[in-house]
Amino acid sequence: MISCVIIEDLKVASDYLAKCCIKSGEVELKGSFPDVHQALEFLNQNTVDVLFLDVEMPGATGFELLDNLTYSPKVILTTSKEEYAYNAFQYNVADFLKKPFTYKRFTEALEKVTGKTEKSLVGNTVNHLFIKSDGKLIRLNNDDILFIESLGDYVRFVTSNKKYVTHNTIKNLEDKVNKECFMKVHRSYIINLQKIDDIRENDLFINGIEIPISKSLRADVMKRLTIL
């Protein structure tokens, strides 16, 4: 099942989309929101595979939502204006549904997304990630990241020579990072397993920085180490 949310202020369109999702049997609808603000609140705490996203909504546009999202779900734009096609291309939108659309057209859009999401559903194995910081997308190689630290609604990516703060949570990142390299060792920390210098009791050290290990996760951490 693909998880999705609908972000659409027009009730009839939102209800119709929800009906299409249910009819497909392939989509689990996690929520439906009439504006960007409410959607962001949800999406910053929960990850989904697909957004059905209207563009013109009260308060902020669908593109502004994409600018503020800290991860990149697949996006299907639902709008009644074709002139957004250029922006859609820029934002790597998977498809563009002009309202009102038939169920057949909906399933075509879904097929595009299904093809695209297959990779993410089997897990992230890429050697880099992009984070949004200081108004831009910054590429960080997995090798360069020492650890990721929670700052409440934000996280800090720590590399050997720089720190980047971005709006996200450890809970959200846990599913997004490459699990071959990274591991959650504490509710506030995800570490790069290759960067551990030493472990003492319930703490580990990376570049001289002490990081706590949760009691509940300690056994899992030890399993991931090659201990001779």
Added chain:
Amino acid sequence: MKHQPGDKKFIFDENIDKEFIYSLYEDDYTYITEVFYSCLESVNEGIPVLHHAFELGDVLMVKQAAHKLKPVFGFTGLLNQQDTIGIFENVCVNISAIDVVKNEFEELMNQIIRGRNILEKEGKRLQQFTGNHS
């Protein structure tokens, strides 16, 4: 014999593109009724917003308010209304003062009100129809 959408005939108002309606909802008349009522509500909410925007003389606001009403008519097969709004939106792109499109706005409002009245009438008829066939 295979059941085709529209077998259990409801005779839509001639201004409504019934083929388009069936392409969206097949012959789920209960849902079609819900759609009509939901759209009527949206139009009733949207009309004062559009009027207000025009009175303020805010071209962008007028364009946005009109844009919001466009798919409402689309979802109910009132494609003339949908097209009229689309044309009006395009006109608004190239103007800086709303007075320039005063006549077009009046025509737009007439179309919207006409559409609203059809929605209201058809919503009631659909409700009666689904009541009789349930």
